[in-house]
Amino acid sequence: MQEIVDFIVNIAREFGYLGIFIMMFLESTLFPFPSEVAMIPAGYLAAKGEMNLGFAIFVGTAGSLLGALFNYYLAKKYGRKGVLKFGKYFFFTEEKLLKVEEYFKKHGAFSTFVSR
Known part of the structure; x- marks a missing residue:
């Protein structure tokens, strides 16, 4: 575990502010990358x-x-068509998309507020 922590701190140290920017950029895109991984080492440094x-x-x-x-x-440019085209690689079918759309129609504002 200590090796992982040292690796992340060294990324922040070696790449500096650019490393923090990239890690935080990734955190807000499709990659599951927690912001704490970038900002805690920044606070430490x-x-x-x-x-x-x-x-x-x-x-x-x-x-x-x-x-x-x-x-x-990406969502604006590719939208539903892109989700259907690339979703199949992640086992995301049109049926699942319809369920998500229906859920979002009912609970979208609250879901977005709570999860962001």
């Missing part, structure tokens, strides 16, 4: 004086926002 905490937070927020906008762009 800031406490050691190797980073500016305010700028690390700014860069992390910008990366997260741009990752979310990237997702929005």
Whole structure:
């Protein structure tokens, strides 16, 4: 476990703010990548004086926002057609998409608020 922590801290140390930006960008896209993985090492490095905490937070927020906008762009460009085309590779059928759409019509606003 310590090796993983050291690896992540070294990424933040070696790539600096760019590494934080990339990790936070990934966190907001399709990849399951928790934001804590990027921001905790940034806080640690800031406490050691190797980073500016305010700028690390700014860069992390910008990366997260741009990752979310990237997702929005993909959804806007490919939409339902893209989900059906590429969803088959992830066992996501049209029937499942219809169920998701129906659920979102009923609970979309609340679901989005709670899960984001």
